[in-house]
Amino acid sequence: MPRQMHGRKKPARRVLRTNGASPQLHCMVIPADQETLLLPTSVMEEVIDFQEPASIDLAPTWLLGHIEWDGRQVPVFSFTALINGSDVGEIPRRSKIMILKSLNESGRVPYLGMLLSDLPHPVTVKPEDLLETGDEKKSLGVFKRASLEDQEIIVPDLDRLTHLVTHAAFGALPITRLDQEDD
Secondary structure (H helix, E strand, O other): OOOOOOOOOOOOOOOOOOOOOOOOEEEEEEEEOOEEEEEEHHHEEEEEEOOOOEOOOOOOOOEEEEEEEOOEEEEEEOHHHHHHOOOOOOOOOOOEEEEEEOOOOOOOOOEEEEEEOOOOEEEEEOHHHOEEOOOOOOOOOEEEEEEEOOEEEEEEOHHHHHHHHHHHHHOOOOOOOOOOOOO
16 A cells, blocks of 8 residues: 655656657857857847947957946957957948856856847757867867858857956956965
8 A cells, every 4th residue: 555645745756858859959040240159048138239339448359349238338249350360340230239148157247248240040959960060270269160050150168258358358357366475
């Protein structure tokens, strides 16, 4: 006879996938000038019309400046100019800025603004859909280059991008450790 539990809940059980299907990732395919990026939707906050960023003194050419968004100064950068070491050039009228959540725990730069050449579109991706193509250039800010449905894409390294943008916008990274001098 099964034991009854009076007034007590059964302990929770882990539910595992039994059909063997791969997990699906909800992502955005992002047109960023000459490159196409793939990012999880969880890091995207908002896409806004392009507005001219306020310049930042001594900033590299890939850092366009900062905009005011949601009561914050958000640094705006061109991913293509950053990874190719090039100038941004003429910014088309239909360009957008994607506000991304920073993966950095620092409160200094909780959001980044990335220049887009057009609107992103959603896509559902299974890990086996991505075919790694390699990154011979070892581009700064690139986590992985891959192919998705015969389209070359880049999966950006958001952690590294946050550090690069923070350093370029504020001149130094936040102090995380003080080294002690030997007497």
